[in-house]
Amino acid sequence: MDFGELYNINDVLVSVDNNDDYEVTWSLDSVSWSNLFTINRSDGEITWGMDTFSTDTLHNEYIAAIDFSTVQARYLRIKVTGGDFGLSIGEFQAFGSKLTTSVPEPSSLAIFALGFIGLIIRSVKKRS
Numbered sequence: 001m002d003f004g005e006l007y008n009i010n011d012v013l014v015s016v017d018n019n020d021d022y023e024v025t026w027s028l029d030s031v032s033w034s035n036l037f038t039i040n041r042s043d044g045e046i047t048w049g050m051d052t053f054s055t056d057t058l059h060n061e062y063i064a065a066i067d068f069s070t071v072q073a074r075y076l077r078i079k080v081t082g083g084d085f086g087l088s089i090g091e092f093q094a095f096g097s098k099l100t101t102s103v104p105e106p107s108s109l110a111i112f113a114l115g116f117i118g119l120i121i122r123s124v125k126k127r128s
């Protein structure tokens with residue numbers, strides 16, 4: 001998944017076939033990847049079919065074994081690392097917030113500075 005820009009990724013909900021192992025990795029540049037969490041086939045609570053996993057402590061599918069600390073990432077990737085290779089991913093949701101990198105434009109900075117100077121002048125006049 002390419003989110004197009006950087007996000008703080010807080011939580012993930014994923015639904016996968018219960019008898020395979022999956023690794024979810026994250027990246028800033030799609031070149032170097034780091035482990036976010038690994039789902040082992042023993043992690044779920046069902047015996048056959050699709051199992052849903054969440055890293056949100058408030059979710060009823062929460063699994064502490066896959067919980068992770070917030071990462072800043074643009075890309076997430078899920079891949080299979082073991083199992084019977086009869087594979088299925090039913091759902092993948094990522095939760096987070098966009099990193100705000102907005103820088104004030106020079107013109108609005110100038111307006112802000114003028115307004116600030118105006119306030120100083122007014123307060124000086126009041127005193128005198």
Ligand SMILES: [Ca+2]
Pocket residue numbers: 044045046051052053061
């Ligand atoms: Ca589950």
Ligand SMILES: [Ca+2]
Pocket residue numbers: 017018019020083084085086087088
């Ligand atoms: Ca399978």
